[in-house]
Amino acid sequence: MNDENLNKKRLRQLVNKLFKAQITQEEKQLLDDWYLSKEEEDPIVYTDLSKEEYKEKLYQATLDKIKKGDTKRNEGFTFLTKLAASVSIICVAATVLFYFLTSTEHQEFLTYKSEKGERKKIELQDGTQVYLNGNSVLKVNKEFDEARHVMLEGEAFFKVKRNESLPFQIKTHQLTTTVLGTSFNINARSEANESVAVKSGKVMVASNRKEEEVxxxxxxxxxxxxxxxxxxxxxxxxxxxxxxxxxxxxxNETINGVAKKLEEWYGVEVEVFSKTSKECLITGTYKNLTIDQLLEIIQYSTNINYTINEKKVMIINEGC
Structure with missing residues (x-):
């Protein structure tokens, strides 16, 4: 176990002691020093809240707990506020939680990447299988045995190994998907609306922007x-x-939409020149075809011409 993991473990222990009102002055000083060292950093987050807004939100939630808690808990928090002598210690805790829950800058990941035109199968250490579509990136938390958390850019199909005590969580730019064990597809490409589709089982999908989930x-x-x-x-x-x-x-794909998919599927560069404003909509399912064979089939139903020069494709759209 490296020093960073030791530090994280120690910080978790200190935060737990903080909220149980069991922290000593020396331990409080450790948290204060840690907080000050992180104050100038600007972590990458997957939320609309700034660091200061996140602190304020957690601080308000803490005050609510004080008001709603039982006598023993209230006594603990009273001790905590006396010990802190200000809200600074709450801000330290907020920063620690913010650091663990929303920052990727201080976490270590194993990264798997597929290029355009490449589809890749990955098996994670818990037995979960991931099929990575072309031009996609999967980042897997190195502390996977403690938290089955991954991040996805692009598209992937997951067959998650069931573990009821350790949910599997996938974070994309807009959504967070949480499962126990099931199979589903996530499309998080930047040019598309993010989506999660279930093939078997059940998943929970939550917005990263507001309190909304399905x-x-x-x-x-x-x-x-x-x-x-x-x-x-x-x-x-x-x-x-x-x-x-x-x-x-x-x-019902336009020629430009087809071109985009051809780039992702075959790993080529496609240019479209349209001689008409009329859109031809293309529908079909194709398997195990070269790009030349596919374009020849499309040519039968639409008025296009094309040329292929190694990795560069030119499509001339002359209408339907």
Whole structure:
């Protein structure tokens, strides 16, 4: 165990003693010193709250606990406030919790990455299987045996090994998905609305921006659209899950939309030149085709021409 892990463990112990009103002056000084050392840092967070706003929110929650707690608990918090002689010690605790719960700057991760045109299968140490779609990044907490937390950029399908005592949590830019053990797909690409689709079991999806969450089951999906989280039935399972069985699926896709998917799927660069403003909508499911074969099929139903020069593709759209 390295020094950073020792420090984290010690900080957790001090915070626990703080809230149990069992902290000594020397231990309080350790927390004060730690707080001061972190005060100038600007951690990366997945919340709309600033560090100061987060401190204030936790401080208010602490005051609520004081008001609602039983006599013994109130005595402990009274001792705590006397010991602190100000709200500074609460701010220290807020910073410690903020540091552990929302910062990625001070955590260590194992990083798995897939390039454009590459799909990768990963098995985590608990037996969970992850299928990483092209141009995606998965970061796995190095202290995975203590907290099954991962971060995702892009798209992945998860088959989570069940562990009721240790929930599995995936954080993306907009959403946090929590499960015990199930299979589901998460699409968190920057150009799309973030979504979570369940193939088996049940998951809880929460917004990182506000207090909003939904529980979805097999055949359902959660979508984050225009800052709102909603759920609905999955209408086309191939469109959501098909990629993991090497199916490239289009549903009412424009030529520009097709081009974007071709880039991700084949790892190429695609340029589209349109000679018309009329959009041709393309629907179809394709498997085990080269990009040349696929474009030739699309050419039968739409008026396009194309050229392929190694990793560069040019599509000329002349309308439907």
């Amino acid at each position: 529980i979805i089951e097999k055949g359902e999906q959660a979508i984050f659209y225009e800052s709102n989280l909603s759920s609905s039935q999955i209408e086309n399972e191939d469109l959501v899950f098909g990629w993991q069985s090497e199916k490239l699926v289009f549903f």
